[in-house]
Amino acid sequence: MKQAALKFPDDVTTNAKAPEFKRELDTSSKCSHTNIVKFYGTIQVLANPLKLGLLYELCDSRSLANVITDVKREPAYTVTGFSYAQDLALNIVKSLDYLHGNNVIHRNLKPENILITARNEVKRADIGLANHIRQAKSTVCEIYAHMAPEIMSGKPYTRSVDLFSFGIIMWSVFKPVLQNGKFDM
Missing domain, CATH: 3.30.200.20 (Phosphorylase Kinase; domain 1)
Structure with missing residues (x-):
């Protein structure tokens, strides 16, 4: 079971x-x-x-938000680096490519909704705010720092809102890695 x-x-x-x-x-x-x-x-x-x-x-996992916090708090404690961050980025993009290929805009892409399993697999969670592209008008959802301006202002939006959020997330992933000098390319 x-x-x-x-x-x-x-x-x-x-x-x-x-x-x-x-x-x-x-x-x-x-x-x-x-x-x-x-x-x-x-x-x-x-x-x-x-x-x-x-x-x-049920994923034996922790959120990307926890991973980012751990890297900032205790860089030596976490097993992260540039190639790890690249793998995260690639797997997040794969999930977005799948959603966008099925005409779904996530709208709520944030580190708390990205799970990293014990086997370092990336899993997208919580697609409750996702919209099919034909429905994507101007509905407003919760406000977070990673959300695109058009969602926060209630304007019509496209797939680009997910790419905006992805960019903000990647900045928060790569910034501590770059500051800590963990370049294991």
Whole structure:
């Protein structure tokens, strides 16, 4: 039996949250890529109120945000360097290429949503805010430093918003590596 991670989004039985849940369910169920956390299905908990959840692959991992924090705090402690950062970048790009090839814009690309497994595999998680390109208009989602200006201002956007976020993330990955002089090319 496989172990799974269970995600219970905010009350999805309300009219306001139901479309978000449906979008995440639709997008997750269509994504199948090495660098994206596998989606297994849904679960319904008969409670008051009713709870709907999503089952995902359980990754023995930590987020890229944790890796970046560790490198900044204790450079000698982590096994990182330039080639490691290059591998991270390549695997993140592979997941974005897959999503964009399937007409999906992630919109919420951030270090907290990028998992690094114990085997150093990169897994994209939390595609709950992803939009299909034909739906990508001007919906505003949470504000983070890595988000493209057009998302934060509620303007129409394209795939380029994911590339903007990718650039900000890569800056935060490479900056401590370069400052610490870990060039193991």
